[in-house]
Amino acid sequence: MTAMSSFNFAEPAFSFQGVLRRFGEKSVLSSIDLTVEKGQFLAIIGKSGCGKSTLLRLLAGLDQPDGGHIIRSPVSDGQTATRVMFQEPRLLPWARVLENVAVGLTGLANRTEALSRAHALLAEVGLADRDNDWPAVLSGGQRQRVALARALIGQPGILALDEPLGALDALTRIEMQHLLSSVWQRQKFTAVLVTHDVSEAILLADRVVVLDAGKIALDIAITIPRPRRHGTPEAAHFEQMILGHLLDDERA
Amino acid sequence: MPAPTNSRHAVLIGWVLPVLIVVLWETLSRAGVITDNVLPAPTAVFAAFLRFLQTGELQQNIGISAWRALTGFAIGGSIGFGLGLANGLSALSRNLTDTTLQMVRNVPHLALIPLVILWFGIDEEAKLFLVALGVFFPIYVNTLLGIQGVDPQLVEMGRTYGMGKRKLLIKVILPGALPSIFTGMRYGLGIMWLTLIVAETISATSGLGYMAMQAREFLQIDVVVLSILIYALLGKLADSIARALERFSLQWHPAFQTGA
Numbered sequence: 001m002t003a004m005s006s007f008n009f010a011e012p013a014f015s016f017q018g019v020l021r022r023f024g025e026k027s028v029l030s031s032i033d034l035t036v037e038k039g040q041f042l043a044i045i046g047k048s049g050c051g052k053s054t055l056l057r058l059l060a061g062l063d064q065p066d067g068g069h070i071i072r073s074p075v076s077d078g079q080t081a082t083r084v085m086f087q088e089p090r091l092l093p094w095a096r097v098l099e100n101v102a103v104g105l106t107g108l109a110n111r112t113e114a115l116s117r118a119h120a121l122l123a124e125v126g127l128a129d130r131d132n133d134w135p136a137v138l139s140g141g142q143r144q145r146v147a148l149a150r151a152l153i154g155q156p157g158i159l160a161l162d163e164p165l166g167a168l169d170a171l172t173r174i175e176m177q178h179l180l181s182s183v184w185q186r187q188k189f190t191a192v193l194v195t196h197d198v199s200e201a202i203l204l205a206d207r208v209v210v211l212d213a214g215k216i217a218l219d220i221a222i223t224i225p226r227p228r229r230h231g232t233p234e235a236a237h238f239e240q241m242i243l244g245h246l247l248d249d250e251r252a
Numbered sequence: 253m254p255a256p257t258n259s260r261h262a263v264l265i266g267w268v269l270p271v272l273i274v275v276l277w278e279t280l281s282r283a284g285v286i287t288d289n290v291l292p293a294p295t296a297v298f299a300a301f302l303r304f305l306q307t308g309e310l311q312q313n314i315g316i317s318a319w320r321a322l323t324g325f326a327i328g329g330s331i332g333f334g335l336g337l338a339n340g341l342s343a344l345s346r347n348l349t350d351t352t353l354q355m356v357r358n359v360p361h362l363a364l365i366p367l368v369i370l371w372f373g374i375d376e377e378a379k380l381f382l383v384a385l386g387v388f389f390p391i392y393v394n395t396l397l398g399i400q401g402v403d404p405q406l407v408e409m410g411r412t413y414g415m416g417k418r419k420l421l422i423k424v425i426l427p428g429a430l431p432s433i434f435t436g437m438r439y440g441l442g443i444m445w446l447t448l449i450v451a452e453t454i455s456a457t458s459g460l461g462y463m464a465m466q467a468r469e470f471l472q473i474d475v476v477v478l479s480i481l482i483y484a485l486l487g488k489l490a491d492s493i494a495r496a497l498e499r500f501s502l503q504w505h506p507a508f509q510t511g512a
Contacts, residue, residue, distance in 0.1 A: 090405050092423065094427040094428075096504075103415075107416075137509070
């Protein structure tokens with residue numbers, strides 16, 4: 001944790017303590033210790049099957065650990081604890097875009113308030129005039145924007161992102177990375193992004209954790225000042241370091 | 253799902269063939285190729301239509317048949333929907349009842365006619381029972397299939413956003429099952445008419461089927477043909493209403509979107 005000294009005084013958003021998860025005989029996560037400060041952008045990288053999605057599902061409460069503890073700090077009034085953005089947009093096809101965003105305020109606000117806040121948030125993700133469209137007429141990137149608006153409308157303390165950009169084409173992907181980055185800088189939630197794209201992790205995250213075979217193999221701070229761009233020499237330096245680590249594992 | 257079409261144009265095109273058939277039929281009748289005791293000309297059937305309209309017999313029989321059809325449909329349909337819903341949502345209910353229902357389903361419901369006549373005589377209950385039983389299965393099976401086919405990822409999404417059971421049912425599960433429920437409804441409507449015709453033909457003292465059987469006794473072949481045509485038109489009407497409902501409630505579905 002020495003690399004994280006600059007965050008020592010910050011309050012933790014959540015903390016994994018000796019977390020275990022098994023599926024049958026196979027141990028997917030073995031004794032994970034991970035503390036993430038409030039407002040930090042954490043990226044989790046690893047090969048398929050390394051346990052990164054499992055870790056995210058545990059964080060979001062979609063799955064329970066077989067051992068250890070997950071401690072989440074309480075959130076302030078009007079905030080929801082954790083929201084998840086999935087790889088698929090998972091919009092309700094039978095609800096218009098505005099209604100889909102309002103789903104994010106289920107049980108938190110009355111209908112009128114939910115719809116007006118949804119309208120404002122759609123503008124923030126660049127879909128100002130699409131309130132009354134059906135999801136079926138949107139492009140893949142636009143659907144993910146709606147899903148992002150739905151996740152953000154409850155002002156979550158933690159936003160868990162499970163490869164939300166994985167299915168998008170390269171250009172849409174870069175657009176979405178910039179959108180994510182600017183929304184995060186404005187709203188200051190804690191972001192946990194699972195990805196297999198090293199350059200995406202370096203562009204967005206304050207800290208990158210590499211998972212390998214259910215253990216944390218690398219934990220580094222990305223110290224590049226923001227705003228960041230793809231393909232700068234500093235980014236290349238971090239990319240080399242992380243890729244070297246991932247590929248070393250491959251040879252071993 | 254039918255492809256979206258330029259509705260007015262498509263509706264007109266659908267009626268070209270029936271009109272051609274009627275014209276051909278009339279021509280062949282007048283030429284003497286089709287004799288009156290095999291199939292009366294469309295004009296003769298139309299004359300019978302006017303005759304029965306004037307006496308009021310036609311309206312009365314259509315009214316009785318429509319009442320039987322709709323009541324039977326409402327009873328069988330709501331039981332089928334209710335059980336489909338219960339079995340789609342609860343594994344306990346499904347394990348308890350599905351095997352039994354599948355066994356009953358494999359008995360053709362028209363095979364029960366002798367038993368039903370013994371039970372109810374030829375009263376209204378007999379016809380309502382048969383229609384309800386016939387309509388029950390397509391609606392039950394398709395409601396169940398629809399609910400089981402709802403995308404589990406959407407259900408998980410609903411849960412993570414804090415939807416309770418009620419909200420989940422109303423916002424996610426029922427809308428997701430709706431296309432399949434409509435399919436069941438349209439099958440059910442077809443079976444509804446089929447069952448009613450058979451039941452009215454065999455055991456009734458009123459209704460369209462009875463009217464046709466009476467006419468056969470007196471060799472009024474024009475009235476027999478008239479009854480058959482009215483069944484066809486009523487069946488088409490019921491299907492059109494179901495389709496209109498479907499279009500209205502499935503606006504979100506890509507198959508029903510005519511433009512952005």
